[in-house]
Amino acid sequence: MFTLAHLSDPHLPPLPKPRFAELCNKRMLGFLNWERGRKKFHCPEALEAIVRDVKASDADHIAVTGDLINLSLPAEYPRASAFLASLGQAKDVTLVPGNHDVYIRGVEQSPAAFWGDYMRGDDGLERFPFLRRRGNAALIALSTALPTAPFLATGRLGKRQLDRVADILDQTRDAFRIVLIHHPPRSTLQRYLKRLTDAAALRGVLAEKGAELLLHGHDHRCSLMQLTGPHGKKILAVGAPSASASATHGGEDAAGYNLFRIDGEAGNWRCAMTARQRGADGTVRVTEERQLF
Ligand SMILES: [Fe+2]
Numbered sequence: 001m002f003t004l005a006h007l008s009d010p011h012l013p014p015l016p017k018p019r020f021a022e023l024c025n026k027r028m029l030g031f032l033n034w035e036r037g038r039k040k041f042h043c044p045e046a047l048e049a050i051v052r053d054v055k056a057s058d059a060d061h062i063a064v065t066g067d068l069i070n071l072s073l074p075a076e077y078p079r080a081s082a083f084l085a086s087l088g089q090a091k092d093v094t095l096v097p098g099n100h101d102v103y104i105r106g107v108e109q110s111p112a113a114f115w116g117d118y119m120r121g122d123d124g125l126e127r128f129p130f131l132r133r134r135g136n137a138a139l140i141a142l143s144t145a146l147p148t149a150p151f152l153a154t155g156r157l158g159k160r161q162l163d164r165v166a167d168i169l170d171q172t173r174d175a176f177r178i179v180l181i182h183h184p185p186r187s188t189l190q191r192y193l194k195r196l197t198d199a200a201a202l203r204g205v206l207a208e209k210g211a212e213l214l215l216h217g218h219d220h221r222c223s224l225m226q227l228t229g230p231h232g233k234k235i236l237a238v239g240a241p242s243a244s245a246s247a248t249h250g251g252e253d254a255a256g257y258n259l260f261r262i263d264g265e266a267g268n269w270r271c272a273m274t275a276r277q278r279g280a281d282g283t284v285r286v287t288e289e290r291q292l293f
Contacts, residue, residue: 008217066098
């Protein structure tokens with residue numbers, strides 16, 4: 001049995017006070033957005049409750065699917081390093097970055113510089129996609145994070161990652177293959193400006209090579225969608241809410257995370273999912289249990 005905890009989008013609160021010069025770019029819009037609303041919804045108490053609950057769970061490994069921070073301010077990266085360390089050692093925590101982790105041009109190397117240990121494959125290399133085998137699972141980590149123009153929060157994988165993930169999915173057929181990615185593999189029209197631009201190509205790779213599970217964040221919602229694998233087999237894609245959301249608001253869910261208990265072997269997998277969410281009284285409890293396999 002291998003147990004994986006998946007949390008996403010902690011958007012570490014509170015936001016450190018930015019210097020004016022640091023806001024003379026797309027950050028200004030993000031800062032206004034934070035001040036006008038988001039800072040009410042991403043609260044340290046909610047995140048602390050979720051982290052406490054994750055630590056008290058029987059998880060063997062933790063996956064974090066991006067948006068550790070908010071505006072990619074220089075002061076945010078070391079704080080996120082401390083957050084990762086609070087979750088566990090780098091060998092036990094796998095991170096993929098989100099669009100807020102590379103919010104503007106010029107910070108593309110910052111996630112690797114600060115959090116590289118959490119984004120390194122078993123081969124010791126820092127490159128995406130990377131592969132970590134843990135228990136009977138293969139964790140396949142993709143990066144969709146790249147700076148975008150104001151009002152956009154799109155992500156992109158690119159041909160190099162898509163080609164390599166196809167190879168990795170081939171090589172790990174013996175394992176329970178879990179794809180970790182920030183952006184969802186399909187977005188609604190309302191989230192067109194926040195979509196993964198080459199999602200169709202990713203779905204094509206999954207349809208050809210297969211995977212057992214895909215875990216994502218970005219939408220700040222508890223979600224479950226079905227993708228098509230080889231021979232019409234279903235691949236489930238599970239979205240986690242923001243781990244710091246104080247409450248349900250504007251279509252986003254209250255803080256929570258998911259646990260996946262994986263057992264069996266290729267051709268005969270068992271996987272049970274438990275969703276845990278923080279309620280209005282501040283306690284974290286089971287909100288859904290589902291047998292996925
Ligand atoms: Fe986010």
